[in-house]
Amino acid sequence: MSSESPYLDYVLELLAPHGEVRSKRFFGGTGLLAHGQQFGMVMKDALYFCVSAGNRRHFEARGMGPFSYATRKGRVEVKRYYEVPADVIEEPELLREWLHRAMGDAAG
Numbered sequence: 001m002s003s004e005s006p007y008l009d010y011v012l013e014l015l016a017p018h019g020e021v022r023s024k025r026f027f028g029g030t031g032l033l034a035h036g037q038q039f040g041m042v043m044k045d046a047l048y049f050c051v052s053a054g055n056r057r058h059f060e061a062r063g064m065g066p067f068s069y070a071t072r073k074g075r076v077e078v079k080r081y082y083e084v085p086a087d088v089i090e091e092p093e094l095l096r097e098w099l100h101r102a103m104g105d106a107a108g
Contacts, residue, residue, distance in 0.1 A: 005045070007042065007045040008030055011042055014089065014092075015095075015099065017092075018095075018096055022034070026041055029041050029042055029043035029044070030042045035107075037103065037106040037107050038050070038106060039102045039103045039105070041067070046083050048067045048081040048082060049099070049101075049105075050080060050102045050103075051080065051082045051105055055105050056079070056082065059082035059083070059085075063085075066078055066081060066083075067081040067082070067083065084098060
């Protein structure tokens with residue numbers, strides 16, 4: 001699937017070997033879905049995965065934070081989605097592990 005975002009195309013190409021991943025427009029970015037569950041999103045050339053309280057530590061240990069955006073009243077953090085570290089994205093086996101945890105977290 002080709003999009004208007006080269007980064008989104010790159011992410012979809014990386015995730016393709018790990019099962020069918022669909023993308024859909026999502027609040028100014030793109031939601032990533034598998035088996036009907038949104039497990040991640042791409043916002044402004046950054047990949048975010050769904051996290052649970054137990055999985056969040058993997059992201060925080062690498063200095064990654066939650067998705068956030070600015071409003072008139074200040075910054076809002078969405079702690080359900082954390083940015084995926086660049087080294088995870090670039091390492092296929094590591095990406096597979098993090099992806100499967102994110103899919104599990106998204107499913108509940």
